[in-house]
Amino acid sequence: RRDFVANVSHELRTPLTAIRMAAESLHMGAMRDDRMRAKFLNNIQGEADRLTRLVNELLTVANLMGRPILHMSNFDLQTLAEQVEGTLEHHAKLANVQLIVNCPDDVPVVEADRDRLQQVLINLVDNAIKFTPASGAVTLDISSQAGGKEILCKVIDSGIGIPPIDLPRIFERFYRVDKARSRVTGGVGLGLSIVKDIIEAHHGRIVVTSEVNKGTTFNINLPVKQPTPE
Ligand code: ATP
Ligand code: MG
Numbered sequence: 001r002r003d004f005v006a007n008v009s010h011e012l013r014t015p016l017t018a019i020r021m022a023a024e025s026l027h028m029g030a031m032r033d034d035r036m037r038a039k040f041l042n043n044i045q046g047e048a049d050r051l052t053r054l055v056n057e058l059l060t061v062a063n064l065m066g067r068p069i070l071h072m073s074n075f076d077l078q079t080l081a082e083q084v085e086g087t088l089e090h091h092a093k094l095a096n097v098q099l100i101v102n103c104p105d106d107v108p109v110v111e112a113d114r115d116r117l118q119q120v121l122i123n124l125v126d127n128a129i130k131f132t133p134a135s136g137a138v139t140l141d142i143s144s145q146a147g148g149k150e151i152l153c154k155v156i157d158s159g160i161g162i163p164p165i166d167l168p169r170i171f172e173r174f175y176r177v178d179k180a181r182s183r184v185t186g187g188v189g190l191g192l193s194i195v196k197d198i199i200e201a202h203h204g205r206i207v208v209t210s211e212v213n214k215g216t217t218f219n220i221n222l223p224v225k226q227p228t229p230e
Pocket of ligand 2: 126
């Protein structure tokens with residue numbers, strides 16, 4: 001827990017420092033130079049976005065650290081998959097990554113926390129796009145499993161992959177394979193820990209397989225109906 005607080009403070013300090021430095025530069029005269037002004041304002045905006053994302057993720061972590069409160073409903077995954085696609089297709093296009101989403105009609109209605117499940121899929125597909133070089137592909141594939149008792153969500157990418165030594169640790173909070181690269185992509189290493197907490201709260205399982213320079217696949221098994229509490 002102490003490590004967690006230390007990590008959080010560190011992660012908050014980095015964008016704050018960048019914002020302060022950009023503001024100082026503007027004061028010192030960059031304000032009068034059109035190009036410099038645009039550059040520093042962009043920095044401030046980017047770092048503020050990063051802070052917002054980080055704080056939102058922390059709120060989710062804090063929320064999940066106690067007993068996670070899930071708001072269950074029954075909903076269809078076809079619509080959810082379309083929403084995830086709608087949220088990220090622009091992002092994929094900018095990265096020149098092909099985004100493919102499959103969710104056939106025979107996938108049953110599930111009982112789950114819809115917002116949280118959406119967050120899971122967005123986190124995974126967002127990662128997949130982020131860690132896939134241009135002209136690669138990312139696939140979200142949802143199917144029925146175990147005779148309709150479970151669903152299987154696969155997020156498959158043709159990206160940079162994860163070295164075997166890092167693979168067991170990627171679900172830890174703040175763990176990033178390559179900190180320098182993640183700094184560029186703007187991640188703090190919370191997404192996958194949130195994903196795992198949410199899936200486990202739904203009595204599901206998440207498994208990852210990966211090969212460096214070939215790609216990564218996340219498999220999620222989720223029960224269609226939640227077990228009735230004792
Ligand atoms: P955040 O999600 O908090 O914005 P992040 O994306 O860096 O930051 P996670 O989503 O928790 O953090 O992922 C942890 C690390 O696992 C990443 O930094 C990256 O090194 C690695 N990783 C995750 N998904 C993939 C993927 N699809 N391909 C390659 N590496 C991945
Ligand atoms: Mg992430």
